[in-house]
Amino acid sequence: MNKLGLGTVQFGQPYGVSNTVGRVAFDEARAILSRAANGAIGVLDTAALYGEAEDVLGRLDTQCFRIVTKTRDLRNDVEAVIARARQSARTLGHVEMLLVHWAGDLAGAQGEDLWAALQQLKDQGIVGGIGISAYAADDPVTLALKFRPDAMQLPFSLLDQRLLQNGTLTKLHELGIEIHARSVFLQGLLFLDRLPEQLAYAAPHLASIKARIAAVGATPLAVALGFVLSRPEIAVALVGVTTVAELDEILAAANEPLPALDWPSLALDDERVLTPSQW
Numbered sequence: 001m002n003k004l005g006l007g008t009v010q011f012g013q014p015y016g017v018s019n020t021v022g023r024v025a026f027d028e029a030r031a032i033l034s035r036a037a038n039g040a041i042g043v044l045d046t047a048a049l050y051g052e053a054e055d056v057l058g059r060l061d062t063q064c065f066r067i068v069t070k071t072r073d074l075r076n077d078v079e080a081v082i083a084r085a086r087q088s089a090r091t092l093g094h095v096e097m098l099l100v101h102w103a104g105d106l107a108g109a110q111g112e113d114l115w116a117a118l119q120q121l122k123d124q125g126i127v128g129g130i131g132i133s134a135y136a137a138d139d140p141v142t143l144a145l146k147f148r149p150d151a152m153q154l155p156f157s158l159l160d161q162r163l164l165q166n167g168t169l170t171k172l173h174e175l176g177i178e179i180h181a182r183s184v185f186l187q188g189l190l191f192l193d194r195l196p197e198q199l200a201y202a203a204p205h206l207a208s209i210k211a212r213i214a215a216v217g218a219t220p221l222a223v224a225l226g227f228v229l230s231r232p233e234i235a236v237a238l239v240g241v242t243t244v245a246e247l248d249e250i251l252a253a254a255n256e257p258l259p260a261l262d263w264p265s266l267a268l269d270d271e272r273v274l275t276p277s278q279w
Contacts, residue, residue: 003229004254005043005068005180006036006247007240012046012053024242029056031244037064039251043236045153045180046092047101048072048084058091067092068151068180070101070133071118078110082117089126096128097151097178103138106147115147131178135275136162141171151178156234157186158224159209160274161267169233180236184228187276190220202273209266216259225250226258 011029014022024032033044044062046053047070054069069092072084089095098118100106105114118130131151134140140152140163152172156163160183163169172179185191190210195203213223228237241247272278 002040002042003234003237004039004041004250005045005236005238006032006041006065007182007238008044008046008053008057009050010240010242011056012051022242023051026056026059028243030060032241032247033060033062033065035244035247035251039247042066043068043180043238045182045236045238046070048088049101054088054091058093062093066096067094068097068099068153069095070099071105073102074105074108074110074114076108076110078114078117081105081114082121085118085121086126089121095126097131098122098127098129099131099133099151099153101133103132103134103140103143106132106143129178133182136168140168144172144175144177148175149177151180151235153180153182153238155183155274156181156228156231157184158227158263158266159186159189159268161264162274164231164233165264165267169231173233178235179233180238181228181231181234182238183276184237184239185221185224186274189273190224196279198279199273202268202270205268212261212266213259216261218256218259219253221249222253222256223259223261225253226256227263229254230258 010024044065045068046057049072069088071081074081085098121127122130129150131149132143133153134143140154154163189206210220213220228234239250268274
């Protein structure tokens, strides 16, 4: 359970194809954090560009959580990125990890200047550590070898096992990098009765996966969550919720035994399905 982290994008804006609630109301956000603390969730994940999420967290009791936040986009102005990061730290009260939100910011002409400025924030104690949020296409290992981040946030799920299969997770783990897995449920694709129209073609494949999970007496939620939590390379598995009831369901699923399944065969290899920004 202590590997679970809570994403808070829904605290600041409507997010996710399976989100029928919209932005989480403040009182519900407070109740979710209280339940998360009681459920031994250790990390809150947010970002400068998650609408008002940082402001909401700044008004709530977050002392028992490690807070991870992310930079605003570079736009050729390192000073503006650092100023916004300092604002995030003031708003949140404590930031244990600051991630570069877009790995592409490090690939440009000012990438090394940006990283040096973030390192200064760490040296000054403004943030506890620095890292990178990346996609599979960003070549996370090359980024890690060049910048030596404290942490990296990456997409990883039952459906998206690319970074496990190509050895990326193993290599990052060997480098001592703390790996945070996001998109653990791939925005709830396995939980939807009806897929977004642009993904309807994937319905038969997803139905087959759900049938195989049901055949071993398990639920898609428990299997999807248990698979990620079972990987030794993963330090934090991030989940997002819009209600306390959803969080209770996740906490219960995290305690269910993991069945024996042919895990690699449950992965998808369709990049369009695995990339929510393309939906």
